[in-house]
Amino acid sequence: MSSALDVERLRKEYTMHGLRRSDLASDPFVQFNAWFEEAIRTGGPHEPNAMSLATATPDGVPSVRVVLLKGFGPEGFLFFTNYDSRKGRHLAANPRAALNFHWSWLERQVAIEGDVSKVSREKSEEYFRRRPLGSRYGALASQQSRPIEGRTELERRLAEVQARYGQDPPTPENWGGYRVRPYRFEFWQGRENRLHDRFLYLPALGGGGWQIQRLSP
Numbered sequence: 428m429s430s431a432l433d434v435e436r437l438r439k440e441y442t443m444h445g446l447r448r449s450d451l452a453s454d455p456f457v458q459f460n461a462w463f464e465e466a467i468r469t470g471g472p473h474e475p476n477a478m479s480l481a482t483a484t485p486d487g488v489p490s491v492r493v494v495l496l497k498g499f500g501p502e503g504f505l506f507f508t509n510y511d512s513r514k515g516r517h518l519a520a521n522p523r524a525a526l527n528f529h530w531s532w533l534e535r536q537v538a539i540e541g542d543v544s545k546v547s548r549e550k551s552e553e554y555f556r557r558r559p560l561g562s563r564y565g566a567l568a569s570q571q572s573r574p575i576e577g578r579t580e581l582e583r584r585l586a587e588v589q590a591r592y593g594q595d596p597p598t599p600e601n602w603g604g605y606r607v608r609p610y611r612f613e614f615w616q617g618r619e620n621r622l623h624d625r626f627l628y629l630p631a632l633g634g635g636g637w638q639i640q641r642l643s644p
């Protein structure tokens with residue numbers, strides 16, 4: 428394939444940091460928190476809470492898109508979306524997902540895999556009410572992932588929602604949060620000559636705690 432862009436020559440050496448076993452917290456949520464804090468502090472115009480979310484159909488056909496992290500803790504990594512969207516349909520049939528954070532300005536990625544569940548309706552409503560009014564209208568106006576005739580149709584739906592609900596639009600029935608409860612974390616730090624540092628956390632055998640392994644780059 429010919430292209431004016433010399434894609435093959437795009438190449439960067441990763442030299443900013445190293446990651447040693449002794450740097451790691453024994454709890455991956457604590458480790459994530461430390462890296463996330465640093466990503467927020469140094470992220471400038473980037474969105475440090477943007478994460479790729481991979482889902483799959485029950486027979487294993489994958490898809491991936493970016494969503495925003497809205498909270499995390501031992502109960503899971505939280506995001507909000509439309510339950511009837513393509514990802515929502517995947518998760519209804521196959522409630523597992525993978526997340527990926529790429530904090531390029533720190534030469535880091537974190538990859539997470541876990542079981543997915545919906546958050547309570549109450550929690551979704553609580554969060555919905557805290558969203559800017561425009562985003563609330565947007566969630567009501569859009570049948571996410573469905574084909575639409577044109578932009579005009581979307582604007583017509585928006586005007587309808589605004590007229591109908593005024594200043595207090597309700598949480599759509601098909602909108603809410605999901606939690607990804609991790610059973611695998613990987614922390615990746617770019618290093619020179621592609622000899623990166625990678626550490627895998629898996630639940631420790633016999634319950635409680637996590638075991639940590641270094642992986643080849």
Ligand SMILES: Cc1cc2nc3c(=O)[nH]c(=O)nc-3n(C[C@H](O)[C@H](O)[C@H](O)COP(=O)(O)O)c2cc1C
Binds near residue numbers: 477492508513515
């Ligand atoms: C930076 C960024 C943040 C996004 N955040 C969300 C989000 O929090 N929730 C959401 O449903 N879609 C979000 N989107 C849109 C999704 O990437 C996607 O287009 C949409 O959810 C439909 O995906 P689906 O058809 O695979 O279900 C975001 C996109 C970008 C680029």
